[in-house]
Amino acid sequence: MDPRLQLRVQRYGWDRAAEVYDRAWSGPLEPAQSALLEMADLAPGEGVVEVACGSGLVTLRAADAVGPDGRVVATDLSEGMLERARTAVDQAGLEQVTLLRRDAGALELPDDEFDVAISALGLMYVPDPGVALREMARVLRPGGRAAVAVWGERKRCGWADLFPIVDARVETEVCPLFFQLGTGDALQYVMEESGFREIEVRRLETTSHFPSEARVLEAAFAGGPVAMAYSRFDEATRGEVHREYLDSVEEYRSGDEYLIPGEFAVVRGEAG
Ligand SMILES: C[S@@+](CC[C@H](N)C(=O)[O-])C[C@H]1O[C@@H](n2cnc3c(N)ncnc32)[C@H](O)[C@@H]1O
Helix, strand or coil, X not given: CCHHHHHHHHHXXXXXXXXXXXXXXXXXXXXXXXXXXXXXXXXXXXXXXXXXXXXXXXXXXXXXXXXXXXXXEEEECCHHHXXXXXXXXXXXCCCCEEEEECECCECCCCCCCEEEEEEECCCCCCCCHHHHHHHHHHHEEXXXXXXXXXXXXXXXXXXXXXXXXXXXXXXXXXXXXXXXXXXXXXXXXXXXXXXXXXXXXXXXXXXXXXXXXXXXXXXXXXXXXXXXXXXXXXHHHHHHHHHHHXXXXXXXXXXXXXXXXXXXXXXXXXXX
């Protein structure tokens, strides 16, 4: 996919997803976000840059960890997601947080500025994860650390048929390399190539709980990475993709609920 098109699809797609994102995804993503924060091991007074911060679910926890003497510069491509983060940060009174609209590939921040760089569930969406990781390495002081979480292997993510179901109806693929980083040693390899060392990888197997058919559909279509394509489907096409997706996750249904398996890869490394 043309990288500029991918950035536009991501930016405006996540703008659309922002309203329902927390309701849809805060539960399923929590294990990966917690593992990332544990591996980042933030300490009071540290300076943190966050890439693809979304609605601020990790930002708030990072700000608590570094406290009022630290700071968190949290960045995302989508103004809609940043607006949600801004509201949450203001409500929590966290003056140590700055929110900026930035592409992960061009942070526009000074070299050697931060102690820690973090990114939760964002690098699957960027046109070139290596470029984003090199940006994270560049803004870290020497010896600073990075922690990154991505979805794991496709075959371990029970919701993965979502992409071919949507791609069958739109000309451009929504997330062409979505599962690549979480497969095998790919994330470790790209971290090494981007200048990190002392790399540690954890894989987490999880079960995502969705309480109803409406909520499993909302998370997949309106609240997630295909929100842009979905917003352009007419009612008939929406009905078709709903049916196909529900068929694909039928084996994980238990009464009205869905318990869908997933895997995350979480990695930590030190800037050289
Ligand atoms: C699944 S959300 C994750 C948000 C948050 N980190 C969390 O854990 O809830 C993915 C985020 O990646 C952002 N994103 C996608 N492409 C991006 C890019 N090129 N640069 C920065 N952010 C990007 C989206 O706007 C969205 O907010």
